Amino acid sequence: MASQTHNWFLFLLCMITLQCYQIFSTVATPDAKLYIVYMGERKHDNPEDVTASHHGLLTSLFGRKEDALASLVYSYKHGFAAMITEEQAEELAGIWPESKSFTMTATDRSRHGGKACARSARPSDLPTAAARSSAPDYTAGIDADDVKEDFLSPRDFFGHGTYTASIAVGSVVPGASFHGLATGAARGGAPRTRLAVYKVIWSSSEGPVATSAGVLAAIDDAIHDGVDVLSLSLVVPHDDSFGALHAVAKGVTVVYAGGNSGPTPQSIVNTAPWVITVAASTIDRSFPTVIRLGNNRTFIGQSIFYNRTYQSRNKFRPLHDGGSCTQESLNGTDISRSIVLCNSNNSISPVFSFIEALSNVLNAGGKGLIFAQFTTNILDITYQCTGVICVLVDFDVANRISNYAAAKRQVFSASISFVVGEGVLSPKVAWFSSRGPAVPFPGVLKPDVAAPGVSILGAERDSYVLGSGTSAACPHVSGVVALLKSLHPDWSHAAIKSALVTTASNINAYGMPIQAESTPRKIADPFDLGGGQIDPNRASDPGLVYDIDPREYFEFFNCTAGRFSVCAQARDQQPVYNLNLPAISVPDLMTRKTVWRRVTNVGEVDAVYKALVESPPGVRVDVQPPVLVFNATAKVHDFKVSFKAAHKLQGDYVFGSLTWSDGGDHVVRMPIAARVVIQDFYADVE
Numbered sequence: 001m002a003s004q005t006h007n008w009f010l011f012l013l014c015m016i017t018l019q020c021y022q023i024f025s026t027v028a029t030p031d032a033k034l035y036i037v038y039m040g041e042r043k044h045d046n047p048e049d050v051t052a053s054h055h056g057l058l059t060s061l062f063g064r065k066e067d068a069l070a071s072l073v074y075s076y077k078h079g080f081a082a083m084i085t086e087e088q089a090e091e092l093a094g095i096w097p098e099s100k101s102f103t104m105t106a107t108d109r110s111r112h113g114g115k116a117c118a119r120s121a122r123p124s125d126l127p128t129a130a131a132r133s134s135a136p137d138y139t140a141g142i143d144a145d146d147v148k149e150d151f152l153s154p155r156d157f158f159g160h161g162t163y164t165a166s167i168a169v170g171s172v173v174p175g176a177s178f179h180g181l182a183t184g185a186a187r188g189g190a191p192r193t194r195l196a197v198y199k200v201i202w203s204s205s206e207g208p209v210a211t212s213a214g215v216l217a218a219i220d221d222a223i224h225d226g227v228d229v230l231s232l233s234l235v236v237p238h239d240d241s242f243g244a245l246h247a248v249a250k251g252v253t254v255v256y257a258g259g260n261s262g263p264t265p266q267s268i269v270n271t272a273p274w275v276i277t278v279a280a281s282t283i284d285r286s287f288p289t290v291i292r293l294g295n296n297r298t299f300i301g302q303s304i305f306y307n308r309t310y311q312s313r314n315k316f317r318p319l320h321d322g323g324s325c326t327q328e329s330l331n332g333t334d335i336s337r338s339i340v341l342c343n344s345n346n347s348i349s350p351v352f353s354f355i356e357a358l359s360n361v362l363n364a365g366g367k368g369l370i371f372a373q374f375t376t377n378i379l380d381i382t383y384q385c386t387g388v389i390c391v392l393v394d395f396d397v398a399n400r401i402s403n404y405a406a407a408k409r410q411v412f413s414a415s416i417s418f419v420v421g422e423g424v425l426s427p428k429v430a431w432f433s434s435r436g437p438a439v440p441f442p443g444v445l446k447p448d449v450a451a452p453g454v455s456i457l458g459a460e461r462d463s464y465v466l467g468s469g470t471s472a473a474c475p476h477v478s479g480v481v482a483l484l485k486s487l488h489p490d491w492s493h494a495a496i497k498s499a500l501v502t503t504a505s506n507i508n509a510y511g512m513p514i515q516a517e518s519t520p521r522k523i524a525d526p527f528d529l530g531g532g533q534i535d536p537n538r539a540s541d542p543g544l545v546y547d548i549d550p551r552e553y554f555e556f557f558n559c560t561a562g563r564f565s566v567c568a569q570a571r572d573q574q575p576v577y578n579l580n581l582p583a584i585s586v587p588d589l590m591t592r593k594t595v596w597r598r599v600t601n602v603g604e605v606d607a608v609y610k611a612l613v614e615s616p617p618g619v620r621v622d623v624q625p626p627v628l629v630f631n632a633t634a635k636v637h638d639f640k641v642s643f644k645a646a647h648k649l650q651g652d653y654v655f656g657s658l659t660w661s662d663g664g665d666h667v668v669r670m671p672i673a674a675r676v677v678i679q680d681f682y683a684d685v686e
């Protein structure tokens with residue numbers, strides 16, 4: 001797939017944004033160059049505000065206002081020229097200047113004036129005039145004192161922005177790794193894409209803070225700056241995906257992380273029908289770690305374990321079964337210098353049990369922790385282990401190790417060493433990935449798609465880290481969207497989303513159904529992964545798309561969330577069902593329901609598609625007409641999907657699909673969810 005693209009890209013990480021810096025170097029002098037800093041197109045009514053903001057920006061670079069003024073050569077309406085060093089120019093350019101993922105070649109630099117364009121407000125050091133004119137839009141609800149530990153610049157502080165941006169558009173960096181693990185060339189999904197950063201999340205002593213108002217203001221600025229894709233790996237207290245409607249109406253594709261509150265149902269967030277909501281899946285990267293017992297039996301666990309010093313001194317140590325490794329259960333046992341087997345006692349979240357076990361084992365001087373938990377990927381947590389090596393095993397392996405420890409009277413010992421391996425069944429929907437149905441609109445099937453989001457290598461400061469979350473999955477989709485936009489500049493946002501959803505995969509590379517980590521583990525359904533795992537190559541040639549005129553989104557908005565607006569639809573017309581999304585969800589099927597959809601041919605002009613229906617169990621789904629013939633004049637066809645409940649009961653959600661197939665490469669599949677009910681507003685409480 002072509003990767004040449006020059007889209008503007010937006011990544012939202014921290015608070016506000018004032019100017020969009022593009023830096024052009026011109027005259028060279030021994031240690032300082034003349035840089036022209038172009039500051040976007042924000043309209044400043046008062047020319048003094050502009051000058052003041054230039055002074056403020058330079059003062060923050062130099063520390064002293066006198067030095068800043070001495071450096072200033074010209075002040076333009078939208079920028080200034082100043083004598084600054086290359087380092088200072090890098091600092092202005094924003095996100096982690098030390099990260100290789102955002103470096104560009106000299107030619108790139110002269111063409112784009114730097115890859116990264118960062119925007120941010122500085123709550124405390126903005127010149128008063130500029131701060132007054134813009135900051136309240138962005139900093140609403142955040143006290144500048146609370147965030148003073150953050151860089152008072154667009155520069156990333158806690159790493160989340162750099163990490164996610166590198167996944168979306170990071171340049172190719174050969175030989176990247178996390179301490180020798182996951183070694184290889186690191187690159188983003190669309191490495192030639194230009195990046196604009198809007199810092200909307202600040203680091204405070206209480207953790208990251210962001211407000212919906214700040215995010216909305218940044219989206220506004222991004223629309224104004226002409227970005228093509230918005231990648232939002234964030235969740236704010238009030239679902240702000242409604243705010244993205246104006247971006248979508250202007251042709252911007254908006255991609256959101258779906259949240260990390262899985263596997264609980266109804267936990268999916270950022271669910272407006274016009275955004276792409278992304279679930280996270282595992283990848284085929286594994287970190288097998290060998291546990292060898294004193295009787296030479298070996299077991300394979302998993303650990304992000306990279307301490308080569310430990311590895312080279314690898315030796316047998318005493319082994320103890322610590323039960324749940326609470327303070328009480330370890331009380332009275334000398335576990336110093338030992339390897340301790342601990343069990344998760346918590347079926348909802350092994351993470352909390354793990355943290356407690358780790359702390360107790362460390363405090364008692366233990367050197368190793370073998371942690372038993374149900375089969376979920378919480379691998380990232382093992383790299384919090386310093387001074388002790390942690391290995392995750394399932395209860396079966398733990399039981400065998402426990403039997404060994406109990407059977408022998410004196411010598412029970414174990415050693416731990418690592419190997420890096422492959423051959424892992426993937427993708428699976430990650431345990432933490434938030435699940436549907438969407439609370440605000442169960443008639444809109446969410447999430448839309450799944451993308452890699454577990455143990456993903458990404459940039460942080462001057463190195464690389466392994467991270468997991470829908471935050472990592474979202475920029476994978478954003479990168480692919482940037483590529484699709486460069487390949488199909490005429491496609492609407494809805495067409496791009498449709499292409500991603502209808503070509504996504506529900507089987508893995510071995511032809512087996514994709515599973516979802518859960519309790520118990522199960523075959524993934526549309527509430528876990530929407531249309532499926534994204535398949536960028538197939539998405540570039542989807543055959544048919546479900547397109548939507550942005551006016552229909554406004555109609556949906558007016559008829560659902562818009563409190564003061566006018567709903568043109570009669571109530572029983574159910575616009576939720578008929579919005580032309582590439583998925584159907586019917587949460588209240590009493591006896592019958594009819595849903596309309598429209599497909600547009602974006603493949604070969606002459607094509608014949610046949611409907612293949614996989615009805616949800618207990619529901620009859622019928623498609624009319626079942627054959628669609630496209631030619632030079634017939635590019636668009638409407639069709640009708642009728643749902644009929646086979647039983648009268650208060651049922652659970654059941655799943656199926658509708659696929660249009662041209663008998664060749666084009667398989668246009670939409671997921672279907674339906675729930676049979678007797679009463680309106682049935683609560684799913686079983």
Ligand SMILES: *[C@@H]1O[C@H](CO)[C@@H](O)[C@H](O)[C@H]1NC(C)=O
Binds near residue numbers: 294
């Ligand atoms: C374990 O294997 C090593 C060689 O790999 C051998 O020297 C040792 O005797 C074995 N120990 C037991 C208990 O079988």
Ligand SMILES: *[C@@H]1O[C@H](CO)[C@@H](O)[C@H](O)[C@H]1NC(C)=O
Binds near residue numbers: 307308309385386387
């Ligand atoms: C690595 O292991 C050695 C030997 O056990 C230990 O001294 C050192 O602190 C460990 N380093 C880290 C980062 O855990």
Ligand SMILES: *[C@@H]1O[C@H](CO)[C@@H](O)[C@H](O)[C@H]1NC(C)=O
Binds near residue numbers: 345
């Ligand atoms: C599991 O152990 C933790 C830590 O000791 C304790 O706080 C919690 O109540 C236990 N949970 C269950 C379900 O037993």
Ligand SMILES: *[C@@H]1O[C@H](CO)[C@@H](O)[C@H](O)[C@H]1NC(C)=O
Binds near residue numbers: 327328331332
């Ligand atoms: C550990 O055991 C001792 C005596 O058996 C008891 O006094 C102490 O309270 C226990 N500590 C904890 C944390 O349970």
Ligand SMILES: *[C@@H]1O[C@H](CO)[C@@H](O)[C@H](O)[C@H]1NC(C)=O
Binds near residue numbers: 552
């Ligand atoms: C939505 O409501 C507003 C009034 O609040 C109206 O101006 C607009 O035309 C409506 N849009 C649609 C598509 O119904």
Ligand SMILES: *[C@@H]1O[C@H](CO)[C@@H](O)[C@H](O)[C@H]1NC(C)=O
Binds near residue numbers: 629630631632633634
């Ligand atoms: C396209 O197909 C329609 C019927 O589906 C037919 O009426 C029309 O003439 C066809 N147009 C061309 C250009 O073949």
